[in-house]
Amino acid sequence: MANVHRNKEWALPEREATPERLFKNRRDILRLAGAGAIGAAGMLYGFDAQGRSADEVRRSLSALRPLGVSRNPAFKVEKPITPEVIAAVFNNFYEFSTRKDGVYPLAKAMKTDPWSVEVGGMVNKPRKFAIEELLTRMPLEERVYRFRCVEAWSMVVPWVGFPMSALLKRVDPLSSAKFVRLTTFFDPEVAPRQKKRAAFWSREPWPYTEGLTLAEAMNDLTLLTVGSYGHVLPNQHGAPIRLIVPWKYGFKSIKSIVKIELTDKQPATFWNTLAPREYGFFSNVNPKVPHPRWSQARERVIGSDRRQPTLLYNGYASQVAGLYPDA
Numbered sequence: 001m002a003n004v005h006r007n008k009e010w011a012l013p014e015r016e017a018t019p020e021r022l023f024k025n026r027r028d029i030l031r032l033a034g035a036g037a038i039g040a041a042g043m044l045y046g047f048d049a050q051g052r053s054a055d056e057v058r059r060s061l062s063a064l065r066p067l068g069v070s071r072n073p074a075f076k077v078e079k080p081i082t083p084e085v086i087a088a089v090f091n092n093f094y095e096f097s098t099r100k101d102g103v104y105p106l107a108k109a110m111k112t113d114p115w116s117v118e119v120g121g122m123v124n125k126p127r128k129f130a131i132e133e134l135l136t137r138m139p140l141e142e143r144v145y146r147f148r149c150v151e152a153w154s155m156v157v158p159w160v161g162f163p164m165s166a167l168l169k170r171v172d173p174l175s176s177a178k179f180v181r182l183t184t185f186f187d188p189e190v191a192p193r194q195k196k197r198a199a200f201w202s203r204e205p206w207p208y209t210e211g212l213t214l215a216e217a218m219n220d221l222t223l224l225t226v227g228s229y230g231h232v233l234p235n236q237h238g239a240p241i242r243l244i245v246p247w248k249y250g251f252k253s254i255k256s257i258v259k260i261e262l263t264d265k266q267p268a269t270f271w272n273t274l275a276p277r278e279y280g281f282f283s284n285v286n287p288k289v290p291h292p293r294w295s296q297a298r299e300r301v302i303g304s305d306r307r308q309p310t311l312l313y314n315g316y317a318s319q320v321a322g323l324y325p326d327a
């Protein structure tokens, strides 16, 4: 996430937030980005300040349980998929660290089993779902999506998940429900930055929350995501279940969800509460609406040295423009 208040300790200068600084030099990142390099032992070099190696990251990823789910060809992206090792060390997960490369080592402390998601609020059949039930009973599919952070960088990621609508249908929303509120786990012993809530001067409203209109939540693109790159999610991507809303800025795609509530009022959300002028409730990707402190017209492609134009609704206008008739 971008720096909201330059003097706050979590204000991350954008120049530090580049994957390039995770690698010793440009050759390494180009090696990592090259398809042939991935999986070729000995081809990868150590890449970060703490001395962790790309090999170590690859080993931790290859230990994750495969999901064996086939790709839905209706969701493809004409650009190359971001190399998995790069996506795995370039993360926003402020519960752990404000540094992109600080998340991966700290998120190892998360315990994601057992895990359940409570679904309630304005529904006829409130229920708790164990993660195993979601993994075995929901209609899992792989979808390749564009992913665009409000910090003006983008990736292309193969997610595994199921439409949020499939879960919401199981709990039978009341006709008066208009919004969905989602909440991340709260455990300051595991996620060190959540301790800040205890400080009287802290404005960070932990736990992280996000929200959608019910119509947005029911859109077929809105994916409750349990896997990436063919296996269960690594902790740093928001294991064991996170949201992916590909036409909105990445902060809407809340990680490690424990609760989903239906309401009739627009819910408060983490970033909108901290900095409402910078992070709106809707936050649909739009090249013509600059962030108050930078342009959104172009985006940096993570894992390459390319920049490219930002697409309206991140390229998903044909699926979602109908949600916003007045836009």
Ligand SMILES: Nc1nc2c(c(=O)[nH]1)N[C@H]1C(S)=C(S)[C@@H](COP(=O)(O)O)O[C@H]1N2
Pocket: 001, 090, 091, 092, 093, 094, 095, 148, 149, 150, 184, 208, 236, 237, 238, 250, 251, 252, 253, 254, 255, 256
């Ligand atoms: N709980 C929680 N969810 C979160 C965040 C966070 O800090 N905490 N960061 C958001 C932001 S700003 C982005 S860009 C994406 C990053 O997802 P990734 O690290 O899996 O690429 O997660 C989003 N979800």
Ligand SMILES: [Mo]
Pocket: 001, 092, 149, 150, 151, 249, 250, 251
């Ligand atoms: Mo983001």
